[in-house]
Amino acid sequence: MKAERIALLLVIVLVMGVPLAAVLARSNSDTIEIHAQMADNGGWTPSDLKAQVGQPLHLRLTSDDVMHGFAVGQSDAPALDVLPGQWTTTTLLFDQPGKYTFYCTRWCGPSHWRMRGTIEVTGAATGATTETITTTAPLYVTLNLDLDAPHPSDVVPNEKPSAARGVSLGVILDRIAAPDRTQTSGAQVWHQLRSSSITQHLSDEQVWDLVALTWRSNTTPERLAEGQQLYAQNCAACHGETGKGDGVIAPSLKKTPMPGMTMTGHETVAPIDFTDAKNMLGASDAILEGKIIRGGMGTGMPYWGPIFTAEQIQALVDYVWTFQFER
Amino acid sequence: MTPIELTRSPIVKAALRARWPQFVIRVIALAGFVFAILSGFIGTPVGNHNFSIVFVWIVWWALLMLIVVPFLGRGWCAVCPIPLPGEWLQNGALLKPRGKGFGLNRKWPRRFRNIWLQNIAFTLLALFSAVVLTQPGVTGLVLLLFLIVALATSLIFERRAFCRYLCPVGGFIGLYSQVAPVEVRVKDPAVCAVHTEKSCYTGSKDGYGCPWLIYPGTLTRNINCGLCLECLRTCTQDNVAFNLRSFGADLKQPGGRRLDEAFKAFIMLGAALIYSAVMLGPWGALKSAAYSIGTPQWLVYALSLLGLIYIVLPGTFLIAVAVGRTLTKSKETLKKSFSAFAYALVPLGLMAWIAFSLSFVFASLSYLWPALSDPLGAGWNLFGTAHVAWQPYLMSIVPFLQAGVLIGGLWWACMTARRIAAEQQTGRAITLQALPVMGFCFITTTGLLGLLIG
Helix, strand or coil, rough: HHHHHHHHHHHHHHHHHHHHHHHHHHHCCCCCCEECCHHHCEEECCEEEEEEECCEEHHHHHHHCCCEEEEEEECCCCCCECCCCCCEEEEEECCEEEEEEECCCCCCCCCHHCCCCEEEEECCCCCCCCCCCCCCCCHHCCCCCCCCCCCCCCCCCCCCHHHHHHHHCCCCCCCCCCCCCCCCCCCHHHHHHCCCCHHHCEEEEEEEEHHHHHHHHCCCCHHHHHHHHHHHHHHHHHHHHCCCCCCCCCHCCCCCCCCCCCCCCCCCCCCCCCCCHHCCCCCCCHHEEEHHHHHHHHCEEECCCCCCCCCHHHHHHHHHHHHHCCC | CCCEHHHCCCCHHHHCCCCCHHHHHHHHHHHHHHHHHHHHHCCCHHHHHHHHHHHHHHHHHHHHHHHHHCCCCHEEEEEHHCCCHHHHHHHHCCCCCCCCCCCCCCCHHHCCCCCCCHHHHHHHHHCCCCHHCCCHHHHHHHHHHHHHHCCCCCCCCCCCHHHHHHHHHHHHHHHHHCCEEEEEEECHHHHHHHHCCCHHHHEECCCCCCEEEEEHCCCCCCCCCCCCHHHHHHHCCCEEEEEEECCHHHHHHHHCCCHHHHHHHHHCCCCCCCHHHHHHHHHHHHHHHCCCCHHHHHHHHHHHHHHHHHHHHHHHHHHHHHHHHHHHHHCCCCCHCCCCCCCCCCHHHHHHHHHHHHHHHHHHHHHHHHHHCCCCCCCCCCCCCCCCCCCCCCCCCCHHHHHHHHHHHHHHHHHHHHHHHHHCCCHEEECCCCCCHHHHHHHHHHHHHHCCCC
């Protein structure tokens, strides 16, 4: 009988006790577990988080399929890699209330951009360091621009305009009514410069070099470097490193032409070719900024408004022009 | 080689008769089994990080096919945890017999006293193996089903009916245990003949009657002996021995060959071929067909698998046997010859499975270290190995090992075929009758060499 009792104890401890203890140890934590899967299989689980201003939010992230990344939009926190079957831990601290968006930073599939979740942060602001979510209406809203309307340029250069060549022309742009690059398309700037008496001795191509100069005068090498980095991380998979719309994901996107397209919200179109002068030079910074913030409705182009800060979007817009203009 | 009786040593005999060591191993195995089920359900869904997948399909499988089955035969069955809960209820005790247990204690139906149900169970598992082997949730479910079916069977039927007639794993372990160099046999059948109590079958205060429903007094092959060692404990005549013997000794036994066991050989050989093609081959469409359960592609895959193991392989083998019979004008019936020569496929099949296992065991073994440190996918690092990166082991020598194993298996199969032919023929006719079967083995081995080594 004694042996039976010892045997029973052994069974209870090993067969029931150990698994039970493991389960209890696993669940005893104030850390939120987040599982990442490709968007078509569920994306982030859970995808709606809540946090308090000034209270740390402990997260443990793992991927249930392929490699993903984790970042919180409009924050300085560095992106984390979320690997299959492994756990990545992080702690977020918010000092401003608002609704933040977290998103995948790795190209995990054609619906990668749908991998998003929100963190609703409540409580009184503590002032300090993290950036607040902007509530200022973007320029395309203020200007009431139709982002989906075609905007072809009526003039295009024969070769890629160069800001450096523009400098060598010795034209002092301040003496011309300064064109507002944010609201004016490249073509409109060209027309404005062409009609000025001060450029009468210049060829059309040289005027295009001045247009490039107006672009370069309104940006900085640092901003272009930041824009290039953001572009490589977030845009190049579709639009391509060369801007030709030939990124690695591009072949999987449906090539429906824009005009007359039925916008179901689930359609995709071939990514825009940033090297196409006819299309690009008809756009203003405000239109490009609007498309980045709002996304391309019904095209598969993600909306980046809750992800990028205003400065990041500006840097991206400036960088996109490098596909049209030489520095 | 004359068997060496290991139980002559009082230490070995005492160790084997002792109930505690086996009990502790089985309880640890049961804890691991329960943990694997748990991990399958609540661990990470990423297969190569999940404890259940890594522990069961890589580690356990490696131990089973590379060590236990070739060297200890049904050694796994001796410590298998699956029938344990049912057995405890049936016995009403965890250790020695101590009275009445639970259960209806019914006899297993006569018509199913063969391994056809095990053949079917293994085939079903094989049809869904691409998913079972890679998805932790499905692995957890399958392991749980094993436990439930074993428990239910124990409560309805007598002794280890599940192990003997239903377990899909036990079926092939039994078949291949015939080559193992260990056996439990009686020392002197004459002693058993006059021993009226037959305590090895009926049980005694020291142990249970054979849980595997066999009478050790007439035991000549390992196939149905679970090495549970109860007969060693219950024999009052000290007439049961645990022997070391030559490899494949059972294959030399001309008696007791059966069609259900013969088909098991084809099922296992066919499954080794199919698995090699699906899991290691370069054919993406085949892989996705095996994985897409319920689709027309999977249906084609399933029908192909069934066709290969139940029609093509046995059919071709039947032709080979028939040619051998015709060439030698054998008087043995075709059915008997077919069943007999199929046992030549036992060493061939075992070596095919060893070669197949070698291809992924060493490549995937390093997944064990993170899984051990974090068995429930909870982010733990129990042994400091949670972040050990995947690294294949010994990959430069694996193809040579595989080639050696397969060629050795072919040679062994040919020698076995010759020995079986020698039971019916003499002189030159021996080789003549075995030759078509050898040809079958050669073609199969060549196919496996192509699939596994390229």
